[in-house]
Amino acid sequence: MTDDPFTDAGKPARVSISRLKLANFRNYESLSLRLGSSHIVLTGENGAGKTNLLEAISLLSPGRGLRRATYTDVTRANALDGFAVHATIETPEGSVDVGTGLAGNTPGDSGRRVRINGVTVSSADELLDYSRILWLVPAMDGLFTGPAGDRRRFLDRMVLAIDPAHGKRVLDYEKAMRSRNRLLTEDRGSDAWLDAIETPMAELGIAIAAARAELMRLINGMIERLPDDSPFPKADCLLDGELEQRIGIEAATDVEEAFRRALHDGRNRDRAAGRTLEGPHRADLLVRHRPKSMPAALCSTGEQKALLIGLILSHARLTGELTGIAPILLLDEIAAHLDEGRRAALFDIIEELGGQAFMTGTDKALFDSLEGRAQFFKVSHGEVEPG
Numbered sequence: 001m002t003d004d005p006f007t008d009a010g011k012p013a014r015v016s017i018s019r020l021k022l023a024n025f026r027n028y029e030s031l032s033l034r035l036g037s038s039h040i041v042l043t044g045e046n047g048a049g050k051t052n053l054l055e056a057i058s059l060l061s062p063g064r065g066l067r068r069a070t071y072t073d074v075t076r077a078n079a080l081d082g083f084a085v086h087a088t089i090e091t092p093e094g095s096v097d098v099g100t101g102l103a104g105n106t107p108g109d110s111g112r113r114v115r116i117n118g119v120t121v122s123s124a125d126e127l128l129d130y131s132r133i134l135w136l137v138p139a140m141d142g143l144f145t146g147p148a149g150d151r152r153r154f155l156d157r158m159v160l161a162i163d164p165a166h167g168k169r170v171l172d173y174e175k176a177m178r179s180r181n182r183l184l185t186e187d188r189g190s191d192a193w194l195d196a197i198e199t200p201m202a203e204l205g206i207a208i209a210a211a212r213a214e215l216m217r218l219i220n221g222m223i224e225r226l227p228d229d230s231p232f233p234k235a236d237c238l239l240d241g242e243l244e245q246r247i248g249i250e251a252a253t254d255v256e257e258a259f260r261r262a263l264h265d266g267r268n269r270d271r272a273a274g275r276t277l278e279g280p281h282r283a284d285l286l287v288r289h290r291p292k293s294m295p296a297a298l299c300s301t302g303e304q305k306a307l308l309i310g311l312i313l314s315h316a317r318l319t320g321e322l323t324g325i326a327p328i329l330l331l332d333e334i335a336a337h338l339d340e341g342r343r344a345a346l347f348d349i350i351e352e353l354g355g356q357a358f359m360t361g362t363d364k365a366l367f368d369s370l371e372g373r374a375q376f377f378k379v380s381h382g383e384v385e386p387g
């Protein structure tokens with residue numbers, strides 16, 4: 001057996017960021033960091049730039065990053081040029097340079113450019129060829145009690161990590177739905193126009209529901225593998241959506257045809273409502289705390305957090321097993337609300353998952369047990385120093 005992490009049979013390969021460069025990103029005017037492949041701990045005062053650094057890394061995956069911010073907001077205030085994030089990623093096939101950003105004269109939200117090994121690519125989805133980046137941030141603490149839309153996005157991001165075509169599927173569906181809504185409310189859509197939109201909407205809708213249902217099947221299987229005495233309790237996840245529920249029982253072609261008909265027959269209702277009232281954009285992710293047999297939303301703050309951590313870790317394990325690449329984890333303020341036992345258990349699970357984890361906190365002492373297993377950095381006023 002060699003100690004090369006990439007040839008450790010059966011384990012997902014470790015993919016790690018060895019170099020990170022930021023320019024005009026949030027409170028970073030410019031930053032250049034060299035990193036080893038072990039975990040990274042970032043500590044510093046409130047407002048130092050810890051979450052910003054994780055956010056920059058999150059933009060090395062498709063989507064709007066862990067804050068879902070506009071590109072105008074992530075660009076450093078008063079910067080003369082647009083923002084840029086560059087990283088070198090070590091993969092089993094060698095080093096890959098990835099980068100993203102806005103050129104200085106690009107209007108704020110017309111989209112960011114993504115470059116891989118110096119070549120501009122047409123879609124950020126191509127970043128998924130090299131790494132998977134998953135995160136848990138304090139803003140997600142309200143996931144179980146907040147709006148269904150947040151849970152749907154969370155669900156679709158989980159799907160995206162194992163099925164890179166999912167992002168485009170969801171975007172295309174939403175685009176088609178917006179066109180349908182416009183045609184209905186402006187009352188200028190002929191039946192033929194609406195037919196031409198509803199047919200692909202039904203196709204995409206079924207593909208979305210099927211991908212979500214498959215994720216649910218896989219993640220529930222993974223959660224089952226959590227030990228019964230895990231400090232992160234087992235979650236029972238269920239999709240609340242008509243298509244998602246029918247897809248497992250009936251033939252996909254029948255469900256698709258039924259959805260197409262429902263869209264057709266619901267035109268007057270949707271015209272009156274001003275929006276499409278049926279479809280995968282209405283689905284919800286229902287989570288229950290198994291040991292307590294309680295809906296997650298009715299659990300205590302700490303119980304919800306433990307449940308969410310268990311879900312994220314199970315998803316990270318699933319992603320590693322299915323893709324063969326251990327995901328890079330961005331865990332913002334992860335240790336703050338955990339007691340010592342749970343903290344130690346969390347660090348052990350992270351270690352076992354095999355990916356590089358970036359962890360932040362205001363209190364370095366909470367990470368003492370990672371001494372020798374992680375690299376420690378001090379963040380202060382948009383600067384990062386070892387320590």
Ligand SMILES: Nc1ncnc2c1ncn2[C@@H]1O[C@H](COP(=O)(O)OP(=O)(O)OP(=O)(O)O)[C@@H](O)[C@H]1O
Pocket residue numbers: 025026027028044045046047048049050051052053072073074075076077362
């Ligand atoms: N576009 C921007 N330009 C300049 N500074 C910004 C921009 N956006 C945010 N900031 C500032 O960046 C600073 C650091 O924010 P960040 O969220 O990274 O802090 P943090 O270290 O995670 O703090 P906490 O411990 O409170 O979570 C904040 O003071 C924030 O106001």
Ligand SMILES: [Mg+2]
Pocket residue numbers: 050051052332
């Ligand atoms: Mg923060």
